[in-house]
Amino acid sequence: MPVSRELFRAISSSFPTGVVIIATLDDHGQPKGLTSQAYVGLSTEPPLMLVSIDRASRTLPALQRRRAFVINFLKAGAEDVATLFASKADDKFKDVSWDPSPEAGGAPILRGLSLAYAACRVTEIYDGGDHVMFIGSVEAGEALGGTPLMYYKRAYAAWPEERPAPPVEGTS
Numbered sequence: 001m002p003v004s005r006e007l008f009r010a011i012s013s014s015f016p017t018g019v020v021i022i023a024t025l026d027d028h029g030q031p032k033g034l035t036s037q038a039y040v041g042l043s044t045e046p047p048l049m050l051v052s053i054d055r056a057s058r059t060l061p062a063l064q065r066r067r068a069f070v071i072n073f074l075k076a077g078a079e080d081v082a083t084l085f086a087s088k089a090d091d092k093f094k095d096v097s098w099d100p101s102p103e104a105g106g107a108p109i110l111r112g113l114s115l116a117y118a119a120c121r122v123t124e125i126y127d128g129g130d131h132v133m134f135i136g137s138v139e140a141g142e143a144l145g146g147t148p149l150m151y152y153k154r155a156y157a158a159w160p161e162e163r164p165a166p167p168v169e170g171t172s
């Protein structure tokens, strides 16, 4: 018999992760996005990333239709924005500066809040229980550096030490 929801959550929350904002555009060109920790760097060659979105997410229909998204890997200091994007607020982007990604159908890049970002085009969509998994081909991105924002036991914290960003070629 599968474990209870409580045990599943207790197990999951024992794993500290980074925090991302997955962002896209809806059919009206309005930005949509949510806070997530279910990110997988799936494949290097070809470069693929996987994200997992709750069926109840209001961003989900836009992702399914636009079939493109940006994964914004958050820096420490972005806790309030992470909390906002984990909410059901109507216009999460109202006070957030963003640039459209030409490689990801105009999906929002949150450069000022991010350590790095990856602009993805959806190649596959799979069922995942009460979530939907999107595999994206990474078409563009940047590694900007900074101190990561972490999530552990349902609370945010900065990664405890500074590290320089690794040198990367071909980051556009």
Ligand SMILES: Cc1cc2nc3c(=O)[nH]c(=O)nc-3n(C[C@H](O)[C@H](O)[C@H](O)COP(=O)(O)O)c2cc1C
Binding pocket: 019, 033, 034, 035, 036, 037, 038, 039, 052, 053, 054, 055, 056, 057, 058, 059, 060, 085, 086, 087, 088, 089, 151
């Ligand atoms: C740290 C953290 C990680 C989360 N990870 C995910 C995730 O991987 N997938 C998901 O669908 N929701 C995740 N959520 C919940 C969504 O952010 C939340 O349901 C949000 O309200 C969805 O917004 P939307 O309905 O506008 O898309 C996470 C929330 C937090 C605080």
